[in-house]
Structures are given as C-alpha cells and as structure tokens.
Amino acid sequence: MTQRSADVVILGGGSGGYSAAIRASELGLSVILVESDKLGGTCLHRGCIPTKALLHAAEVADSARGAAQFGVSVGFDGIDISGVHQYKDSVVSRLYQGLQGLIAGHGVEVVSGRGSFVGPGFVEVDGETIAGEHVILATGSQSKSLPGLEIGGRVLTSDQALTLDYVPDDAIVLGGGVIGVEFASVWASFGAKITILEALDRLVPNEDEFASTQLTRALRRRKITSKTGVRFAGVEQDGEAVFVSLESGDTLEAEVLLVAVGRGPNTVGCGFDEAGIEMDHRYVRTDDRLRTNLPNVYAVGDIVPGLQLAHRGFQQGIFVAEEIAGRNPSAIDESGIPRVTYSHPEVASVGLTEEAARRQHGQAVSTVTYDLAGNGKSQILKTAGAVKMIKGPEGQVLGVHMVGDRVSELVGEAQLLYNAGIDVAVAASLVHAHPTQGEALGEALLALAGKPLHVRG
Ligand SMILES: Cc1cc2nc3c(=O)[nH]c(=O)nc-3n(C[C@H](O)[C@H](O)[C@H](O)COP(=O)(O)OP(=O)(O)OC[C@H]3O[C@@H](n4cnc5c(N)ncnc54)[C@H](O)[C@@H]3O)c2cc1C
Numbered sequence: 001m002t003q004r005s006a007d008v009v010i011l012g013g014g015s016g017g018y019s020a021a022i023r024a025s026e027l028g029l030s031v032i033l034v035e036s037d038k039l040g041g042t043c044l045h046r047g048c049i050p051t052k053a054l055l056h057a058a059e060v061a062d063s064a065r066g067a068a069q070f071g072v073s074v075g076f077d078g079i080d081i082s083g084v085h086q087y088k089d090s091v092v093s094r095l096y097q098g099l100q101g102l103i104a105g106h107g108v109e110v111v112s113g114r115g116s117f118v119g120p121g122f123v124e125v126d127g128e129t130i131a132g133e134h135v136i137l138a139t140g141s142q143s144k145s146l147p148g149l150e151i152g153g154r155v156l157t158s159d160q161a162l163t164l165d166y167v168p169d170d171a172i173v174l175g176g177g178v179i180g181v182e183f184a185s186v187w188a189s190f191g192a193k194i195t196i197l198e199a200l201d202r203l204v205p206n207e208d209e210f211a212s213t214q215l216t217r218a219l220r221r222r223k224i225t226s227k228t229g230v231r232f233a234g235v236e237q238d239g240e241a242v243f244v245s246l247e248s249g250d251t252l253e254a255e256v257l258l259v260a261v262g263r264g265p266n267t268v269g270c271g272f273d274e275a276g277i278e279m280d281h282r283y284v285r286t287d288d289r290l291r292t293n294l295p296n297v298y299a300v301g302d303i304v305p306g307l308q309l310a311h312r313g314f315q316q317g318i319f320v321a322e323e324i325a326g327r328n329p330s331a332i333d334e335s336g337i338p339r340v341t342y343s344h345p346e347v348a349s350v351g352l353t354e355e356a357a358r359r360q361h362g363q364a365v366s367t368v369t370y371d372l373a374g375n376g377k378s379q380i381l382k383t384a385g386a387v388k389m390i391k392g393p394e395g396q397v398l399g400v401h402m403v404g405d406r407v408s409e410l411v412g413e414a415q416l417l418y419n420a421g422i423d424v425a426v427a428a429s430l431v432h433a434h435p436t437q438g439e440a441l442g443e444a445l446l447a448l449a450g451k452p453l454h455v456r457g
Helices: 015-026 041-046 049-063 081-105 177-191 209-221 312-326 354-364 376-381 406-421 439-448
Strands: 004-009 031-034 109-114 115-119 122-125 130-139 141-143 170-174 193-196 224-230 230-238 242-246 251-254 256-259 262-264 297-299 339-341 345-350 366-372 384-392 397-404
Touching: 004 015, 004 115, 004 312, 015 031, 015 041, 015 081, 015 130, 015 312, 031 130, 041 049, 041 081, 041 312, 049 081, 049 177, 115 130, 122 345, 130 312, 170 177, 170 242, 170 251, 177 193, 177 209, 177 339, 193 251, 209 224, 209 354, 209 384, 209 397, 242 256, 297 312, 345 406, 354 384, 354 397, 366 439, 376 439, 384 439, 397 406, 397 439, 406 439
Parallel strands: 004 031, 004 130, 031 109, 130 297, 170 193, 170 256, 193 224
Antiparallel strands: 115 122, 122 130, 141 262, 230 242, 242 251, 339 345, 345 397, 366 384, 384 397
8 A cells, every 4th residue: 555645744633733734735735634533623622712602602691681781671581501502513513614624625635543653754543654744743732630630520621611511500710811711701691600719829820910900800890709829729529519628728619610720732642752752841842943853843832832822823833834835934923922811801912011021121111001991982882991001112012911891802903013013103193993992002002102192191
C-alpha cells in the first residue's frame, strides 16, 4: 500500500489545527488533518460557541425579567432547559456542518482517528504511518482539576455543565477566571444562587485590577457572592448536595460544584515526549515562530504556553501555514490579542495592564478611566461599567480595559489602537457615531489627549 503523505500533516482539528489547514491549502500546500473526535474542537463543541449560546439565553431571560423597567409588559415563566439546549445545539450543529463543508471545499484530507507524533515528518494513526514534510501539533487542552478533587456526580467541569439537564437552585463555582465567571453569570440569570471561590485576591486575576473591581461590584449587584483569597480543602457529596470545605475550616453547601480552575494541555499519550519534543510542564515549548526544537515541527493553540483562546489558535494556525509556505509573517504579539470574559457585564481588554505598563515604561505612563454613566447608549441599555485607557511615554495606547454589557464589541477598535501604536492625539480626532458605546473609547482618547468632553472637571 502506498503511504499517505502531504506537504503538511496536522494533529488536531480544533481552532489552531483547522485554521492552519485552511490557510495552508489556500497557499497551495497539500494537507492531511488528523482528528480523533470532531472538527472544530473545544471551541465549537465544548467551549466558545455553546457557552455563548447559553449566555444569550441568559440575556434573554434577564431582558424578560427586567422588561418592566423599559415600559414593556412581558411575563417571565422560567427556564425551559431542554429548549435552551435545543437552541444551543442547533447553533453548534449548523456551524459544524459549515466547517465540514469549508474543510472539504479546501481539499483538506481529514483522517479520523487518534494520532501520535512519531518523529519529524511522521504521524501514526491506528497503525498507519502518514508522512508530512511539515508537521503541526494542535492537540488542544482539557479541563484541569485539583489534587484529590475528583470529577463526577455533582462535581462538574465545563464539559458536564454545558449539558446539565436542570438549573441548579444553587451552585459553587471554584475558580474566578473566565470560565468560572461565565457559568456563574449564566446560572445566576437562570435563577440559581451562586458563590464563586477564588484562591487569588481578586476575580479575573489576569486582568487589570480596575476590571476585577468593576466586575466584582457588578456581580454583587446581581447577588452573586464572590469569596476571594480562599483555598479549597475538599469536597463531599450525597444524593442531594455537595459540601465544599475550605482551608479556613468553613464548609459551603450547594446543589453542584463547578470546577473551573483552568485547562491543561492535551499532550500526554500523543508521542511528543517520546519523540524528543522539548516540553515545558506538559506544554510544547516553541520559539516566537512557533517552531518546536525538532526540524519542520510546529505547535499551535492551547498546547503552546500563553493565552488559551480560540482566536489566538486561529492566528497561530494562519501564521504557521504562512511560515511553512515561505511568506515570512510577522511574529504575533501576545499582548495584542484581545481578551474577553463573556458575562453580564462583560470584561474586554487588549494590551498591557497598568501594572505591566508601569513595569515596562515607568512613571511616564498615564491613564484615564471613563465611566459609562456618561455614555448615552450605555445608559439606554442600563449598563454600568467603565473604560480605562493607558497611554505610554510616546503618546501611544498601551492598554485598553473595559467593563460593561456588550463591551466585547468594542475590543476590535481597541486592538487597532494598541496594535497599530497610534498616537492618542491622532486617534482622538477619529469620530465616533452617536449614540454608541464606541463613543466611550472616543471619550477616553479625548481625555488622554488633554481635551475631555463629557467628563466632569
Ligand atoms: C467553556 C469554555 C469556553 C471557552 N470560551 C472561549 C471564548 O469565548 N473565546 C475564546 O477565544 N476561547 C474560548 N475558549 C477556549 C478555546 O475553546 C480554546 O482556546 C481553543 O479551542 C483552543 O484551540 P486548539 O486548536 O488549541 O485546541 P482544541 O480546540 O482543544 O482542539 C484540539 C483538537 O485536537 C483533537 N485531538 C487531541 N489529541 C489528538 C490526537 N492525539 N489525535 C488526533 N486528534 C487529537 C481534539 O479532539 C480536538 O478536536 C473556551 C474554552 C472553554 C472550555
């Protein structure tokens, strides 16, 4: 039998792997994509898309519940969770169908099965060796737990939480990062009483401190309890409840416990270690051109240390395909990748936090915080929050941090400001349509340029 071979063989068909496949085929390279489960990976089937569908259902519930404040009479009868799942699953399956068509349309050969890397130029799937002049590792990540914390029954990760066929009366969310806050927000909108436990001293600890403060305040207004600086000690469960004990000696009780303490790389059993790939705490170590230590072997997505985000995976996949095709793409600036916590309200940011900016640039850094109370559209939507913008010594935008409903839609402009390194004085002359939430960015720029408009002196 002739051995299957291609210019590029990719292990894993999630955001990182399939984007590399599409771009490589656009550039005229032949591609074999090996996937053990479903094309689209975590993002499409267990991550970004289904959670955002839940969040949209949660937003509809909040709108129905709060309709009277806008003078609209609507009755809220509760959540039909099977209807919510039907809606969520229909979104996923439509996108999944589209993705399969897209991949086929690009002439990418998909091989179903669990593959392992056996050395530069070779991948093995179910006993078959596939040869690739270049190999891209893109095996993604999975939910982590803590030592002694077993998942099962009423102790869930995001995977089980996404298909839970009831709305818990109350839930404890272990971990106040992106995924924990998202589920806390969804379940609270569905009517559950939520307690978030975070070991560090603030929620969304990777964000600027300003965002953590604003978010905590907003969640408190929604009656979501956050306990920070608390350490998990153990959990027990019976047919009715989970009992979570803390190192402080306190015990909390709820119907379910969601473990949202981060995600670890999917690299064990994929042959990486055995084939001599240099690893870093189970992540694949790469240089800034996403090359591993072995020739013509690259890694993209969640297995590469850094932000675990689908759009980072897309960007890295495109980058590696272009690198292989000899296009010499510019290296990706990790700080220039937008970050969003999708909740009610949202947190969106790009660039440096104030702390990092001061570390890098010293005291020549200045900041402005514009309260959404002065933004007409935010008042129409009845959302609270603020935009904080950080200016560097050369007048460039070093970071943008936003909290409020729908602010994820502003992060596109914010990333242009940061990534293009535009001077705030120039950017301040850009006109923002009125009334939009985008005006909040315009106001922050005007203030940083020394000519604040809708800001009290
Ligand atoms: C609940 C949740 C919500 C999220 N929300 C967002 C969000 O809103 N925005 C965002 O940007 N990111 C979000 N993420 C993160 C995002 O899903 C990941 O960053 C992204 O999916 C990573 O892409 P990847 O290609 O590296 O890995 P994955 O998407 O995990 O894909 C890896 C693929 O490789 C396959 N695979 C693994 N091992 C093998 C093997 N040996 N052989 C063959 N195939 C293999 C897997 O089946 C999988 O399909 C979320 C994640 C979760 C869990």
